[in-house]
Amino acid sequence: MVIDSSQLAMIGGLLSVAAYFPYTIATVRGQATPQRSSWFIWALLSAIAFASVLHSGGTRGLVFTGAQMVGTNTVFLLSLWRGTGSIAQRSDATVLSFSALGLALWWWTDNAAWAMALAIAVGTAGGSLTIAKAFNTPRSEVLTPWILQWLAATFGAASVLGASPLEMAYPLYLFLLYSGIAGATASGRVARRRWGRHTP
Numbered sequence: 001m002v003i004d005s006s007q008l009a010m011i012g013g014l015l016s017v018a019a020y021f022p023y024t025i026a027t028v029r030g031q032a033t034p035q036r037s038s039w040f041i042w043a044l045l046s047a048i049a050f051a052s053v054l055h056s057g058g059t060r061g062l063v064f065t066g067a068q069m070v071g072t073n074t075v076f077l078l079s080l081w082r083g084t085g086s087i088a089q090r091s092d093a094t095v096l097s098f099s100a101l102g103l104a105l106w107w108w109t110d111n112a113a114w115a116m117a118l119a120i121a122v123g124t125a126g127g128s129l130t131i132a133k134a135f136n137t138p139r140s141e142v143l144t145p146w147i148l149q150w151l152a153a154t155f156g157a158a159s160v161l162g163a164s165p166l167e168m169a170y171p172l173y174l175f176l177l178y179s180g181i182a183g184a185t186a187s188g189r190v191a192r193r194r195w196g197r198h199t200p
Contacts, residue, residue: 012155013063019148020071026142034079041126043076048119049170064156138188150178
């Protein structure tokens with residue numbers, strides 16, 4: 001049985017939704033503490049990515065990208081209540097400035113790739129905050145949702161293979177990001193067991 005791109009995208013979207021449910025519950029219960037700056041950046045990035053793919057006429061990436069947009073914005077709003085870190089920092093002004101620049105270039109050139117490229121660059125910087133937190137305080141993250149997100153991104157990336165670079169960019173970025181977060185969480189826990197330290 002051969003699975004086509006639309007089915008791969010649907011699987012990726014469903015896995016992404018499935019990942020956000022336990023992460024949301026863990027956040028409400030205080031078992032996970034989302035890094036506010038990271039989730040603020042990801043919420044903004046996901047909205048730009050969805051709008052870029054929609055504007056470009058792409059169809060394969062809309063299901064997966066749409067699921068990510070809803071999920072990241074939900075967790076960001078929860079992080080204001082149960083998260084860690086601040087979004088009222090100079091770095092956030094930089095995020096907004098780069099995002100605004102990308103949107104302005106998109107409007108000026110009618111090329112959504114500008115917005116996507118700058119948003120992913122900023123999103124990578126924001127992701128480094130969560131990767132560092134996941135390694136240093138691995139118990140502040142729940143591993144299972146990140147593994148599900150990695151699987152979702154794998155299917156999402158597979159669904160857009162051969163599509164336009166604009167459609168491929170966001171799922172491939174998420175594949176690398178989720179690999180980093182899941183790997184940092186797992187390796188952080190292993191390191192603390194090996195070093196005999198108390199795990200936060």
